[in-house]
Amino acid sequence: MGLFSKNDKSLVSTLQTLMKKATFPTSSSPLLSLINVDRARIKKEILELDISAEIPCLHLKTELVNYFSDLFSNTITFSAIDLTIAIKVKRINQSEKLTQVKQVIMVASGKGGVGKSTTSVNLALALAHGGAKVGLLDADIYGPSLPTMVGAVKAKPVSQDGKLLDPIIAHGLHTMSLGFLVDENDATVWRGPMASRALGQLIYETQWPTLDYLVVDMPPGTGDIQLTMSSDVPVSGAVVVTTPQNLALKDAQKGISMFDKVKVPVIGVIENMSYHECDNCGHHSHLFGEEGGKALAANAKVELVGHLPLDGNIGHDVDNGRPTLVSQPDSSAAKAYLDIAVRCAINLNKTNQSIPSLIIGE
Template identity: 60%
Template sequence: MSISPELLSSLSTIEEPATGRALGELGASFTLQSGVLTAYLGCFNRDWQGPLTEQIQQAGNLLGIAIDRVEIESSAPKYVESESNGLANVSAIIAVASGKGGVGKSATAANLALALAFDGARVGLVDADIYGPSVPIMLGAEGKTPASDDGKKMNPVQAHGIYCNSLGFIIDSDKAAVWRGPMASGALQQLLNDTIWPELDYLVVDMPPGTGDIQLTLAQKVPVSTALVVTTPQNLALSDARRGVDMFNQVSIPVCGVVENMSYYTCDACGHQNAIFGESGGDALAAETGVPVLGRLPLDPNIRADADAGNPTVIKSPDSDVANRYIAIARKVSAFLWSRFQASQSAVPIIEIE
């Protein structure tokens, strides 16, 4: 059954919370069949489903149209072309980068991937940190080996409901990857293209720190949909993060935002918050680069402990404040990708995530 123009017009004005953009602008579609209205969205947000259902039913009631049930179906917009070697089943690729090491990039990448899956997305995670692969440990999959049906292509390892691959699955964890840039870049391309990825909404790539060969390989030979830069508030990290943003700008990869990690420490004894690495660094970077701060994460020992135990915080403590922060960041990234894709299709202005 087709939807009346009046109901479609009303539904199209409902706002997506992360962008503030109307569903009609974002390209949402709707069907109504035997009292069941289905909304097709290009982003994932579990907490929004209840309020959205209420808004849809209210719109029907005001127009005297019976809506017995609302179903919401989400899928990521298709950024990756179908002919992309080894990545045809992937809709969007998210690169998680940092200008320097030690800022919590890998923990952020792992928790981001799990947060996207928490909201119902089909997610993969590639550990592109060739010289220091840590994803197998963080996902509790250390010691596993990707299976191969033909001796050429690899099946990804499954952990906590997502699909992943890493050099850490292939080489001895005690051995160093003593490789020059071209060898490391080749290994990254193999991890991406020689893995048999299932249908995925998002493939998150945990990049090595810096702006060298591997980053350029990813930018030039992999259809990255967006990048997220992780930093701490201190000036040294911000300077490196600034270069990371500039690198993506130079290779025309849109940066969806910055995550400020280790923003503050909360004393367990008295509750006092101490900005150990400085304050407002992410805001300063956002002002300089025009890239928004997607979220701030505390210096919390549980993040480290959960990752070491193979149960990242989004899995170990999904109701905690830290997990909610990761989930909020993931929802902004998801909404950014939908908004940007629709803008590219309809030539309308891109709404930035605040």
């Protein structure tokens, strides 16, 4: 096999041939639809492999090394793999609006109290943990909670040019919320059109850097803010958060139906508060029902991208401004968020097309 140490292109071609029928780990997606082999050579029996990935997967480096070792071992001789991963997220957003953002993800729910905002923050952190550049927008004009959840209650955006506001950077995320601009104890008493205009200002009058993903934490329901986002923003896909409870499932179905009507693809359903794990014995108790999210996803023909536990620590973490991905990065809940982020990124990739703007009422 010494041939390959002198001929990188030949080795790259061989590796790509071996990858053709393989799928990405934990997924049914073809491996080569998500990664590209940029460089390969064998030096001192070490396979030096550089790949670029269209999904944030830096945290899966060990799993990928093991996966490639098994995949290549019958054809190529090497003692170990030295893997380098570059994250190159595909641009889905082809609109002239928000050109610095490659993909926009809405996180929505049919009703309040299902943990949507907590999920939004941890999903954004999980994407960033995988190597993506991520922004987080709080679209809840009436009840902004983002400043508290990221520990930036006292932060105030500044403007360098007198026109656009710089986002607040918290835990590596570029964030923006009306909560940064008004007193935390003030009530926002606005009619729908005023709230929609305020949302537009938050989106388009923020100096977002180049971002792979902008995660948008939506208010619950199917009202003006949802229609504004769906019609005026180049949304790439939506994630719907629910609990297994029947009432939550019914409202989540309404949310999915709304996205279908405005032609925003639903890239996944997340079932939150799926179970409670006993601290002593590890037994899972399904306090709000079982497999409701699975049934909802199957009925709507979308993927159930993950289950999250009913865990008081998760709520405690965001109450203290240090979400689970920050405060407990090695916990089972953090792993669940990371798995969800990968599945969402893969499903966004499957859309393969920019999402056309749809003006409601035209």
